[in-house]
Every structure is written in structure tokens, then in C-alpha cells.
Amino acid sequence: GNSVTQMEGPVTLSEEAFLTINCTYTATGYPSLFWYVQYPGEGLQLLLKATKADDKGSNKGFEATYRKETTSFHLEKGSVQVSDSAVYFCALSDRAGNQFYFGTGTSLTVIP
Amino acid sequence: DGGITQSPKYLFRKEGQNVTLSCEQNLNHDAMYWYRQDPGQGLRLIYYSQIVNDFQKGDIAEGYSVSREKKESFPLTVTSAQKNPTAFYLCASSIDERDALGNQPQHFGDGTRLSIL
Numbered sequence: 001g002n003s004v005t006q007m008e009g010p011v012t013l014s015e016e017a018f019l020t021i022n023c024t025y026t027a028t029g030y031p032s033l034f035w036y037v038q039y040p041g042e043g044l045q046l047l048l049k050a051t052k053a054d055d056k057g058s059n060k061g062f063e064a065t066y067r068k069e070t071t072s073f074h075l076e077k078g079s080v081q082v083s084d085s086a087v088y089f090c091a092l093s094d095r096a097g098n099q100f101y102f103g104t105g106t107s108l109t110v111i112p
Numbered sequence: 113d114g115g116i117t118q119s120p121k122y123l124f125r126k127e128g129q130n131v132t133l134s135c136e137q138n139l140n141h142d143a144m145y146w147y148r149q150d151p152g153q154g155l156r157l158i159y160y161s162q163i164v165n166d167f168q169k170g171d172i173a174e175g176y177s178v179s180r181e182k183k184e185s186f187p188l189t190v191t192s193a194q195k196n197p198t199a200f201y202l203c204a205s206s207i208d209e210r211d212a213l214g215n216q217p218q219h220f221g222d223g224t225r226l227s228i229l
Binding site: 032034036041042043044045046049089091093099100102103104105107 | 116118145152153154155157160202204206216217218219220221222223225
């Protein structure tokens, strides 16, 4: 079946530190992969996406590369800011069934 | 602007009552979804609908009901049979990927927080 596994948090970093949030997946076929961000009390917002192997999604300084050989889609940012504090969700889309599968989320806190 | 509107933002329920959470979208999306989010946890799928007048149970459908009479609307009823309804409920929509070219992400509303009095 399909599933997504994220590194557990919470993660606390100092401003300007390097961020990596690991995400691996299990899927049949060729899923699309996504990172979503959730700020306190709000819904999820799409951060970036990738549709096929070796695609790199990027947005607001965040990047993630679709690695089929390692079934991974790790989120990275070179220099985090306090405003990046949020919960980050990795997700995959099963094109065959039009369903989405989410990881459990990783809480990030950036301190000044 | 197109988007998904969930209402109300906060909702309170007495024991034994049914309550209905509203979700409306003007994105012309075919598929709509309801998720439940508990503190410190991920999203769990309650119900989803890929087309009007049709819907399927997700992983935790017990104690919930839905309807899809219109493409734009997918209300969720939390019935008295749901023993632990306190949670944050998220509605989402997407274009049916089987009809689309390329990947199509889900779009989310801002959520409804349900609490029991």
C-alpha cells in the first residue's frame, strides 16, 4: 500500500541554521510528492511539489528532490527564519485512486 | 479569488447532539475530502468524494456522515455516535488526477475546531 514516513519532531533550530526534514515513502506506481506547511490554527498550504523522479520542487527557499532510488523527498532550506516556524507535512498522491497520503507532520520552531 | 471556505471556525457541541460542518469551494474541483487532525498528529481521512452524489469512507468514517449534492459543497455531520469528536477538521479539494495532466495538489480550507461542552 501507500504510506509516508516523516522524521519525528519537534525540531528546534536557531535562525539562519540549515534545515533538513526527512521524508520517505512507499507507493505502487509513480506518485506525485508534496510538502505542505501548516501555521498555528490554519489549514495546510502547499509549499512545493514534484511529479517524477529527479524533479526538484522549490519555493520560498525550500527545496526537495524526488529520489526514486531511495524513495525519499527530503525537505531542505539553507537558512531558516523565525517565520518558518510551523508544522511541515510530506504527502503523496496516488494517481490511480486520486487519494492522498500524509505523514504525521514535523513541528519546526526557529528561535532568534 | 478561488478557494475553500470552511465554517464556522469554532464550533461547540453538547453531548448527544449532531453538528454539521460546512465546506464550500469555488475552484470547480471534482474531488473533495474531509480530514481530522488531533493535537500532535497527522491527518486522518474521514470521507472523500470524487464526483457529485458519490462518496467513499476513509480510514475513520465511523460516527460521521457526508453528502455531495452539489459540486461546490461537501458538508460533514458529526453524529452523536462519534464518541471523541473534539478535534480540528480540515476540508480539502482537488482536480481528479485521472482527468488532469500532471500532478494536482490538494487545496485546504482554514479548518473548523470542534469542542464538546
